Amino acid sequence: MRVFIAGIDGYLGWPLALYLSARGHEVAGADLLLRREWVAEVGGDSALPIASRAERLEAFRGTRGFALDFRVGDLTDYAFVKGFFEEFQPEAVIHLGQMPSAPYSMMDQAHCVWTQRNNVINNLNILWAIKEVVPEAHLIKLGTMGEYGTPAVDIPEGFFEVEFRGRQDRLPFPRQAGSWYHQSKVHDSHNTQFASKIWGARATDIMQGVVFGTRIPEMGDDWRMRTRLDFDQCFGTAINRFCCQAVIGHPLTLFGLGKQKRGFLPLADSMRCLGLAVENAPAAGEYRVFNQFENAYSISELACLVRDVAAEIGLAVEIKRYDNPRTEMEEHYYNPDRQHLLDLGYEPTRDISLVVKEMLLDLCDNRGRIEAHAELLIPDIRWDASRKRSEVIG
Amino acid sequence: MRVFIAGIDGYLGWPLALYLSARGHEVAGADLLLRREWVAEVGGDSALPIASRAERLEAFRGTRGFALDFRVGDLTDYAFVKGFFEEFQPEAVIHLGQMPSAPYSMMDQAHCVWTQRNNVINNLNILWAIKEVVPEAHLIKLGTMGEYGTPAVDIPEGFFEVEFRGRQDRLPFPRQAGSWYHQSKVHDSHNTQFASKIWGARATDIMQGVVFGTRIPEMGDDWRMRTRLDFDQCFGTAINRFCCQAVIGHPLTLFGLGKQKRGFLPLADSMRCLGLAVENAPAAGEYRVFNQFENAYSISELACLVRDVAAEIGLAVEIKRYDNPRTEMEEHYYNPDRQHLLDLGYEPTRDISLVVKEMLLDLCDNRGRIEAHAELLIPDIRWDASRKRSEVIG
Numbered sequence: 001m002r003v004f005i006a007g008i009d010g011y012l013g014w015p016l017a018l019y020l021s022a023r024g025h026e027v028a029g030a031d032l033l034l035r036r037e038w039v040a041e042v043g044g045d046s047a048l049p050i051a052s053r054a055e056r057l058e059a060f061r062g063t064r065g066f067a068l069d070f071r072v073g074d075l076t077d078y079a080f081v082k083g084f085f086e087e088f089q090p091e092a093v094i095h096l097g098q099m100p101s102a103p104y105s106m107m108d109q110a111h112c113v114w115t116q117r118n119n120v121i122n123n124l125n126i127l128w129a130i131k132e133v134v135p136e137a138h139l140i141k142l143g144t145m146g147e148y149g150t151p152a153v154d155i156p157e158g159f160f161e162v163e164f165r166g167r168q169d170r171l172p173f174p175r176q177a178g179s180w181y182h183q184s185k186v187h188d189s190h191n192t193q194f195a196s197k198i199w200g201a202r203a204t205d206i207m208q209g210v211v212f213g214t215r216i217p218e219m220g221d222d223w224r225m226r227t228r229l230d231f232d233q234c235f236g237t238a239i240n241r242f243c244c245q246a247v248i249g250h251p252l253t254l255f256g257l258g259k260q261k262r263g264f265l266p267l268a269d270s271m272r273c274l275g276l277a278v279e280n281a282p283a284a285g286e287y288r289v290f291n292q293f294e295n296a297y298s299i300s301e302l303a304c305l306v307r308d309v310a311a312e313i314g315l316a317v318e319i320k321r322y323d324n325p326r327t328e329m330e331e332h333y334y335n336p337d338r339q340h341l342l343d344l345g346y347e348p349t350r351d352i353s354l355v356v357k358e359m360l361l362d363l364c365d366n367r368g369r370i371e372a373h374a375e376l377l378i379p380d381i382r383w384d385a386s387r388k389r390s391e392v393i394g
Numbered sequence: 395m396r397v398f399i400a401g402i403d404g405y406l407g408w409p410l411a412l413y414l415s416a417r418g419h420e421v422a423g424a425d426l427l428l429r430r431e432w433v434a435e436v437g438g439d440s441a442l443p444i445a446s447r448a449e450r451l452e453a454f455r456g457t458r459g460f461a462l463d464f465r466v467g468d469l470t471d472y473a474f475v476k477g478f479f480e481e482f483q484p485e486a487v488i489h490l491g492q493m494p495s496a497p498y499s500m501m502d503q504a505h506c507v508w509t510q511r512n513n514v515i516n517n518l519n520i521l522w523a524i525k526e527v528v529p530e531a532h533l534i535k536l537g538t539m540g541e542y543g544t545p546a547v548d549i550p551e552g553f554f555e556v557e558f559r560g561r562q563d564r565l566p567f568p569r570q571a572g573s574w575y576h577q578s579k580v581h582d583s584h585n586t587q588f589a590s591k592i593w594g595a596r597a598t599d600i601m602q603g604v605v606f607g608t609r610i611p612e613m614g615d616d617w618r619m620r621t622r623l624d625f626d627q628c629f630g631t632a633i634n635r636f637c638c639q640a641v642i643g644h645p646l647t648l649f650g651l652g653k654q655k656r657g658f659l660p661l662a663d664s665m666r667c668l669g670l671a672v673e674n675a676p677a678a679g680e681y682r683v684f685n686q687f688e689n690a691y692s693i694s695e696l697a698c699l700v701r702d703v704a705a706e707i708g709l710a711v712e713i714k715r716y717d718n719p720r721t722e723m724e725e726h727y728y729n730p731d732r733q734h735l736l737d738l739g740y741e742p743t744r745d746i747s748l749v750v751k752e753m754l755l756d757l758c759d760n761r762g763r764i765e766a767h768a769e770l771l772i773p774d775i776r777w778d779a780s781r782k783r784s785e786v787i788g
Contacts, residue, residue, distance in 0.1 A: 152563040
C-alpha cells in the first residue's frame with residue numbers, strides 16, 4: 001500500500017517508515033525537521049545520537065536497496081501537501097507531524113498560539129488534500145489518550161451510549177484535555193470527525209498512550225537507522241526520562257503524589273498498532289477511534305519498575321517526589337477501554353520490563369550525552385506560565 | 395464597569411456598545427472591519443444602509459455627548475490586544491470578534507483554514523491578555539447553540555451528570571458542530587474552559603441562538619446608529635433573510651424539509667442577555683455556560699410566522715422548499731435548556747411577531763438595496779465544497 005507519513009523524521013515517524021517499508025508498503029513522507037529545533041530551543045539533545053536526514057536516507061538506501069521519498073516541507077503550506085499527494089497518490093496517510101509537547105505549549109502566549117496554529121492548520125490541510133486529491137485514502141491521525149483527561153467514569157473508545165433524562169443517544173465522549181497541546185489534539189479530533197461526516201472520509205483517530213523505548217527490530221544494527229530519545233522536560237516522556245535518570249544516578253522525578261495514571265506502550269507496540277490500522281481500513285465515511293496503549297500504570301508504579309530493572313543491571317536508583325509543575329489531578333479513577341486494536345489482532349508486549357532493560361542498556365552507552373544536559377531533568381515550566389524549578393517534596 | 399467589546403463594528407457589537415454605554419458602562423472596543431469586507435467578497439450588502447466607522451463615532455459623540463474608544467485593530471495580533479488591555483484595563487471583555495458564517499467557512503480550503511486560524515488565535519490572544527493584564531476580568535465569549543449539533547437527548551447548559559457503567563460524573567456535554575465555523579467555536583469553548591481551569595479565569599460561554607431584528611431602542615432616530623442587516627447566503631441568517639425575501643416578493647427559501655429546529659432570539663434579547671452576563675460575573679475560576687435564546691422553532695414555523703406577519707402589512711408571501719446545500723439532519727429531536735439566564739432575570743420577548751413586523755417595515759423602506767442583490771437569496775455553497783445553486787423541490 002502507498003503510505004504517506006506526515007512527520008517522518010520524528011520519534012515515531014522514522015521507525016514507522018522502517019517498519020511499514022519492511023512490511024512491503026511503499027512509504028513516502030514529509031517533515032520540516034522542527035523536532036530537532038524545538039529540542040535545541042529548550043536546551044536539550046537526544047540521549048541517543050541521531051543521524052541527519054541525509055545520513056538516514058543514505059542508510060535506508062544502503063540497507064534496503066531502494067530510496068525513501070522523505071521531503072522537507074511545511075504541512076501548514078497547503079500547496080506543498082496537495083502537490084505531494086498529487087504526485088504520490090497515497091492510499092493511507094498517517095499524521096504524526098505535530099508539535100507533541102505539553103510543557104512546550106504551556107510556556108507562554110507565543111508557544112501556545114504557535115502550537116495550536118501549527119497543529120490545527122496542518123491537520124486541516126491533510127483533511128483537505130485527502131478530499132481534493134485522494135478521497136478514498138484512509139487517514140490515521142495520531143491523537144492522544146490525554147484528550148480524555150481523567151474523568152470519574154470509564155473511558156470508552158471515542159463514543160458512548162448515554163441515557164439523559166429518559167432518552168438515549170450515542171455521543172462523542174467528552175474531551176477534557178490538560179494542556180494547550182492536548183487541546184490542539186482535541187480540536188483536530190473534532191475537525192477529523194466532521195470531515196468524515198461531510199465528505200465520507202475514512203478516518204482512524206488514534207488516542208495513543210505514552211510511548212517508551214529505544215528500538216524496533218527493523219532498525220537493524222546501523223546506528224543511522226535508530227530513532228531519537230529525548231529526556232528534557234518538554235520532549236522527554238515519563239519512562240524514557242526515568243531511564244535516562246537511572247543511568248546517570250539521578251533520582252527518578254515523580255511529580256506530586258505520583259499516583260497519576262496513564263496508558264503506556266512500547267515503541268514496538270505503537271508500530272504494530274499503527275500497522276494494524278493501516279492494513280485494516282474503515283469503510284468510506286467511517287470515523288473510528290482506537291485507544292492505543294499496552295496498559296494503564298501509575299507514574300510511581302513505572303518509577304518502581306525502572307528502579308527494579310536498573311537494580312538487575314547493577315544501577316542503584318532513588319525515587320523522589322517533586323512539587324508538581326502541572327495542574328492535574330494526582331489521584332483519580334482511570335479505566336480506559338482498548339478493545340478495538342485487540343479485535344484487529346494487537347498482542348500487547350507481555351513483559352515491559354524487558355523493554356525497560358533494553359532501553360537502560362542502550363542508554364548506558366550514552367551516559368555522557370545525558371550528563372551534559374542533566375539540569376534538564378528537573379522541570380521548571382509551570383501550568384500558570386511561570387518558570388520555577390521543582391523542588392524535592394518527599 | 396469598563397467593558398471591552400471585541401468585534402464592536404458587527405451586527406451585535408455595535409448595538410451592544412450603544413446598549414451598554416446607555417446603561418452607564420464605560421465601553422471600548424476593537425474591530426478590523428472585516429465583516430464589511432466579507433459581505434462584499436460574497437457579493438452582498440447590508441439591506442439597511444450602515445454608517446462608516448467615522449460616521450458611527452461622530453453620531454455617537456453627537457447623541458451621547460462623549461467619545462467612544464473604538465479602534466481598528468487585529469485581534470490575532472497579540473501586541474495589539476495586550477496593549478489595548480493595558481491602556482483600558484477592562485473589567486469585562488465581550489468577545490464577538492470572529493468570522494461568524496457557516497457557509498463562508500465551507501467554501502474551500504482557504505476559507506476553512508482562515509476561519510479556524512482567525513477564530514482560534516484571536517480567542518487565545520484574548521485569554522492570554524486577560525491572564526497577563528487583567529486576571530480578574532470576566533470574559534464573556536460568544537459561542538453558538540450550533541456547537542451542540544442536534545443530539546437525540548436534551549441539551550443542558552454546557553455540562554451534564556451522566557451515569558456510565560455504574561459510575562457517575564459531571565462532564566462537558568459533547569459538541570457535534572455542523573460547519574468549520576461552528577467547529578472553530580467548539581475549539582474556542584474548549585480553550586476557554588481550560589484557561590478557566592488552569593488560570594482561574596472568570597468566564598461565561600454564551601451558546602447563542604440565531605439572532606434576528608433591526609433595532610434596539612438605544613439606537614434612537616439617527617440612521618448612523620443603526621446596525622447592519624445581511625441577507626446573502628453567508629451572512630444572512632434565517633429570519634433576517636426571510637424578511638428580506640418577503641419585502642421584495644421573493645419566495646421564502648426553506649432548505650430541505652424545513653423541519654430543522656434551532657434556538658432564536660431578537661436582537662434586543664441578545665443585548666439584554668449579554669448585559670445580564672456582564673452585570674453578574676462568575677467567581678474566579680468559574681467557567682459557566684449559558685444557552686441564550688428566546689425559544690426553539692422549526693425553520694418552517696418561522697417562515698409561516700414571517701408570511702403571516704407580512705400578510706398583515708399587505709405583503710403576499712410564498713414559501714418554497716429548496717434542495718438543502720448543507721449536510722444536516724432535517725428532522726430531529728431538539729430540546730435545549732435555557733434556565734441560567736432566566737435565573738439572572740432574563741425576560742424573553744413575549745411576542746416575536748412584533749419584532750418581525752418592525753423588521754419588515756424597516757426593510758420596506760430599503761427594497762431597492764435587496765432587489766439589487768436578489769440573486770444572493772438562493773444559496774450555492776454546498777457542504778461538500780462544491781458550488782451549485784439550490785433548486786425548488788416543493
